[in-house]
Amino acid sequence: MKELKSNKVAGMTAAGWMIVIAVVLFFVYIAIKLIPAYIEYSNIKSLTVSVKQLGVANTSRANIIDKFKMKLGFARISFLKKDNYRVEEDKTGKYLVVDYDKKIDMFGNVFVLIEFDHKQKL
Numbered sequence: 001m002k003e004l005k006s007n008k009v010a011g012m013t014a015a016g017w018m019i020v021i022a023v024v025l026f027f028v029y030i031a032i033k034l035i036p037a038y039i040e041y042s043n044i045k046s047l048t049v050s051v052k053q054l055g056v057a058n059t060s061r062a063n064i065i066d067k068f069k070m071k072l073g074f075a076r077i078s079f080l081k082k083d084n085y086r087v088e089e090d091k092t093g094k095y096l097v098v099d100y101d102k103k104i105d106m107f108g109n110v111f112v113l114i115e116f117d118h119k120q121k122l
Helices: 013-052 062-075
Strands: 085-090 091-109 110-121
Touching: 013 062, 013 091, 013 110, 062 085, 062 091
Parallel strands: none
Antiparallel strands: 085 091, 091 110
């Protein structure tokens, strides 16, 4: 009997690996650009919780805003403007509302716009 030699090629070529690496690096680049924005948002959420823990629910709106501004200063968060946070009140109580947009430059003239919105019951 004759033995059949099979020269089967298995695996990816160098071009295939380059495409896979390029796709992976693209997603890593996006993550590197976006993660800091979400870390900032997490810090702002924790600041609203710390304002709640001060027990300011029965104080004036101006006092609540002053306490939040003080916390923002300690955390060195300066990009939030006065229009980005407010105190709202309804039947269930007072809320500290923070909403802002973050525009992140990706590459060239491509940007990512992320809208953050957090409502903390006081």
